[in-house]
């Protein structure tokens with residue numbers, strides 16, 4: 045698992061904060077991870093690694109536990125048991141705050157502020173001194189290709205630009221791990237492609253690890269590595285190619301359906 049993406053592992057290490065290239069340590073390590081909400085295991089006994097420096101997709105239908113798992117990873121979820129290490133430390137520990145960027149599923153930027161004002165505000169929240177903020181805000185606007193729209197009111201930006209402002213907020217601290225909850229939902233295919241290209245650029249140029257959720261299976265091929273979830277369980281943890289080959293199917297959607305059928309058969313056999 046750790047050595048599954050040798051090319052991706054050596055692409056890291058360019059950013060000052062990134063893991064040393066080839067260190068081999070996964071960005072996320074989960075072992076028997078369980079989360080209980082409302083008396084139910086909504087994340088149920090997951091064991092997986094997310095290799096450092098990769099773009100990893102967390103795919104599964106709505107309600108399968110993606111957001112809950114992401115909150116556990118960023119340390120904002122209660123009732124988490126099992127092992128969950130992020131960048132070599134227990135999830136949610138204080139030193140990780142600046143090293144992990146998180147964009148929630150719900151809009152977190154203010155429509156009545158400009159992109160620049162939003163970013164300045166969040167930089168202030170992060171404790172960045174006032175004199176350092178303009179350069180930092182310029183840097184992240186540039187990172188997400190919004191340099192020309194910094195002074196536009198966020199409410200007047202398109203859906204894709206809006207997502208980029210949220211992403212820019214997450215980039216303020218130069219995180220080594222980006223956790224993005226359904227960042228491409230509702231975007232047209234061109235904007236989705238542009239965002240995925242941006243994600244890959246961050247992984248390739250900086251060695252950033254990106255964990256990106258989606259309930260749309262056709263986004264799977266944009267990822268180097270996939271975690272497929274259903275009803276709180278992990279159905280597969282593999283590359284798209286290996287998943288198709290292993291299930292004898294032609295698409296990740298068909299692979300998903302095949303794995304669901306297999307899981308059902310296994311369940312009825314043990315009933």
Ligand SMILES: Nc1ncnc2c1ncn2[C@@H]1O[C@H](COP(=O)(O)OP(=O)(O)O)[C@@H](O)[C@H]1O
Nearest residue numbers: 081082086104105106107108109110111112113
């Ligand atoms: N506050 C809550 N109390 C109890 N169950 C919840 C709560 N919020 C969500 N759930 C349940 O947790 C499961 C996982 O939700 P979630 O992580 O949001 O899934 P996803 O992001 O994949 O759509 C769902 O089945 C949902 O019904």
Ligand SMILES: [Mg+2]
Nearest residue numbers: 110111112149
């Ligand atoms: Mg969700």
